[in-house]
Amino acid sequence: xxxxxxxxxxxxxxxxxxxxxxxxxxxxxxxxxxxxxxxxxxxxxxxxxxxxxxxxxxxxxxxxxxxxxxxxxxxxxxxxxxxxxxxxxxxxxxxxxxxxxxxxxxxxxxxxx
Amino acid sequence: xxxxxxxxxxxxxxxxxxxxxxxxxxxxxxxxxxxxxxxxxxxxxxxxxxxxxxxxxxxxxxxxxxxxxxxxxxxxxxxxxxxxxxxxxxxxxxxxxxxxxxxxxxxxxxxxxxx
Numbered sequence: 001x002x003x004x005x006x007x008x009x010x011x012x013x014x015x016x017x018x019x020x021x022x023x024x025x026x027x028x029x030x031x032x033x034x035x036x037x038x039x040x041x042x043x044x045x046x047x048x049x050x051x052x053x054x055x056x057x058x059x060x061x062x063x064x065x066x067x068x069x070x071x072x073x074x075x076x077x078x079x080x081x082x083x084x085x086x087x088x089x090x091x092x093x094x095x096x097x098x099x100x101x102x103x104x105x106x107x108x109x110x111x112x113x
Numbered sequence: 114x115x116x117x118x119x120x121x122x123x124x125x126x127x128x129x130x131x132x133x134x135x136x137x138x139x140x141x142x143x144x145x146x147x148x149x150x151x152x153x154x155x156x157x158x159x160x161x162x163x164x165x166x167x168x169x170x171x172x173x174x175x176x177x178x179x180x181x182x183x184x185x186x187x188x189x190x191x192x193x194x195x196x197x198x199x200x201x202x203x204x205x206x207x208x209x210x211x212x213x214x215x216x217x218x219x220x221x222x223x224x225x226x227x228x
Binding site: 031042045059091098099101102104105 | 220
């Protein structure tokens with residue numbers, strides 16, 4: 001079956017612009033996670049959705065970052081007024097249930113110039 | 114912040130040899146997962162071991178978990194050139210506690226398998 005997919009695979013944007021990153025989880029998976037990977041910080045948790053529960057936003061680095069998950073499936077991560085330090089690979093993962101194996105997508109490489 | 118710390122940071126071995134990577138962590142966990150990453154993208158899930166398990170096998174992979182020492186090891190037997198990658202351990206926080214359901218990653222071990 002299809003794995004987690006993310007789009008775009010690469011995004012270059014100017015400082016101050018808003019960007020939207022998309023994640024399609026594995027069909028049937030109830031939990032969805034966003035992480036980012038950068039040279040300086042390694043792999044960091046950003047946000048987690050489980051079913052219809054309120055998301056765990058504890059990893060979001062600032063209020064410029066937000067995410068939503070529509071219909072319990074597709075998720076969009078939005079970064080407003082991008083800064084150069086936002087440059088990273090943004091990874092999405094899903095799991096059948098919370099606490100199960102998390103399967104990752106290929107990531108979106110974001111470069112803020 | 115990083116919870117898991119892999120050791121060594123880099124490992125170079127000959128094809129056919131075994132590779133052992135270690136991971137230490139700081140807080141109580143629900144499970145620990147090992148991942149492989151090639152070329153800085155695409156984390157591939159290798160194995161999950163729960164806090165009440167001590168050892169798991171999958172093909173040429175063997176993972177151990179010692180919760181009293183807060184450590185885990187990943188053993189790859191009969192290594193192949195295709196095993197060359199970075200390997201990460203990731204811990205999921207204990208249920209109901211801080212970090213529940215979110216993975217906290219170590220910095221990884223870079224494995225090079227020389228043909």
